[in-house]
Amino acid sequence: MSEIINNSEKRKELLKHLILQLHNGEAPEQVKNRLIHLLQSVPYNEVVEVEQQLIAEGLPEEEILRLCDIHSAVLEGSIDTSTARVIPPGHPVDTFKQENKELGKRISQVKNLFTKFEELNENDLDSYLLQLKTLFNELSDVDKHYLRKEYLLFPFLEKAGITGPPKVMWGKHDETRDFLKVAHEALRNKGGLTKDELESIIPLVLKPVIDAIEGMIMKEEEILLPMAMDTLVDEEWLQITEETSIYGFCLYDPQTEWKPESLITKEPTFLQGSAIKLSSGSFDIKELESLFITLPVDITFVDKNDKVKFFSHSPNRVFERNRSIIGRDVRMCHPPQSVHIVEQIISDFKNGKENKAAFWISNFKGRFVYIEYTALRSGNDEYLGIIEITQDITALRELEGDQRLLSYSSK
Template identity: 30%
Template sequence: MDSKIENLINFAQGIHNKENGKELYDKYKSDIKNVTPKDIFLIENEQLKMGLTSKEVLASVDKLINVFYESLASYEWEKPEEGTFIYYLMEENKGLRTHLDSFKVIIKKQEYMGDRKIILEVLKELLAYNEHLQKLENVLFPYMEKKMDRFEGLKIMWSLHDDVRKHLKEVIEKVEKGNMNRESFNIDLGALFYNLHGLINKQELILFPAATEVFNETEFKAMHMQSFDYEFAFIEAPEKPEIKLSEINDGAVKEGVIQMETGKLTFEQIETMINAMPVDVTFINEDDKVAFFSRPNERIFKRSAAIIGRDVRNCHPPESVHVVEEILENFKKGKRDSESFWLKMKGMFILIQYFAVRNDKGDYLGTLEVSQEVSEIRSLEGEKRLLGDK
């Protein structure tokens, strides 16, 4: 590790430990003035290695960004061309800014109860930004994690995403209930605006410049294609390009027959059969890497090809990783063979089941995750024995 990075880590740790800010700045001034976007990931990664949690690192991130702002804002990087993955992410951010600016006009009047209906409408429109965040978490982040260890720090950004999601949901619930005390609601809206603008700044000052320096054109094309698994927030969806599967999955075998003990199937039959089932299926191999996921017509959780080969821990928000680790540990040790969870989401009742996959000898081969919308199943009564019966 070079002295510059070491000094920047010491500065970040000093801020975290609430040491004198001016003294720290004066001590590390020359390195602060030369900080780069990729340096930020190194700093955060080292802090995580030191034992800090994502939440602990997150607590001082905004202070660090403020100190580093001048260097990051003046950093020269190759801006994305129109029609590319990063370009549309930045266009979505422009759309969010415009949406927030129009919202300011409404809330400046501070007639919250009188404008309650339109305020609720505008707040719910902000939920569309989740599609943008999912493209980061499920497409860009996996690619970056595979590229360099330093990008482990991305889990901090994911943690920030979850904080903003939670805050937006809470503000919407307050408006729905009419709990809009002027003083407290001003604080709620101010924090929401600050955090959303903060997401944009962190992406465009740090995340996007760093990404442009580590990926080639083919990788960005693959990411762009996978972005169409999600909606486009605040902009019209661009035309989907035609990109060969080989640009994402080199060496994929799509021909031939697979002979099994109970029958034989072609690759196409296996793939379409799995996708025809009304469940989301994900397989995590014995090394805790995502090896496969299905694409049913009615998907519950959106997935992108970028997660193939990704450590399953990085597919979940930092705050829920301990649950994933406990499930896997119990399966590997033979303590459990299955786990089930159920939750309500967007008007659906979701059953999520995990199954330990073992061979005839009992050796652990991986974990199968099966998610299903079971509202209709839960409502079944009586019997149906004939075609056409209801």
């Protein structure tokens, strides 16, 4: 047994064998009993390597996503994080961990309410429901935690060649969001809930939320965050720190500001040089920057290699963007369930089948939003990429009649 415990390749073979057995329909408990005593200590990087290998060997990401909770449960408590780097106070990883602690407190409170359900008196039902609603509202703050992972942390891991865990985790994030949505709808029942109705909702609707958030905390603490500490350098962590405010914090307000001693934060500088000359005129850099900030639409440019190359950063953007997406494959900028739409647009634009795709959302945070993707082509019809234009047209849809006189109203 010692040669297995002390041999990295043997451990990884066993771990791969475990996941493939689950894939082939083996009962989780049987797999666990057969292998866990051999995997007494699994370094977190080996878990990542095995997931990457399985994806490279053709196991669908969707299948790894399906098995994620099972094989994580089998490994829980056996993943070795003792070699992980020390985390300074205020560091983005410290913030993630502090947020996990706060989420854990709410989970404990919800579980405590679950245990008290049997002895619940009908007269106390309203108070009980109010406590559940309050706690689930607080747990919904986890979305900010997940967004920072998806749009700030994952791009740097992908640049380092670590693509498997981000894809799997993003899928689990979306599952949790769906669970939360269903839970809120159930708890918002306008007619009120009886004890019998609540008795069925707890295991079928509420408990899956708790299990999903709790499972993700384990995956972060034992795999993702130690791996990220080993992978990213201070310059990258500093960029994450500076852009965190775009998404906010989850149930936790950091009291310590982290800045690496070896780095000095510099204000972004414009490229030097002469004016940018176009066929119908020219701009200097300052004018061009101001133009994109001031335009009443949001612009994102994806180049011919499907990499995000530019976005306008007006103060009133409809969809938030940050500089961590520059150079990122556009497929990685969308949740897994919508990637097939992105793929279809890219394919149709590249082969010349289509040139434009439009979408609209009738109620996005109270606004009517119009989104248009247009193929960018040169004069000789060479494909150069895709321009995404997003516009809040709420006020435009309300216009009636004519306005022929000068007016400085907001509309």
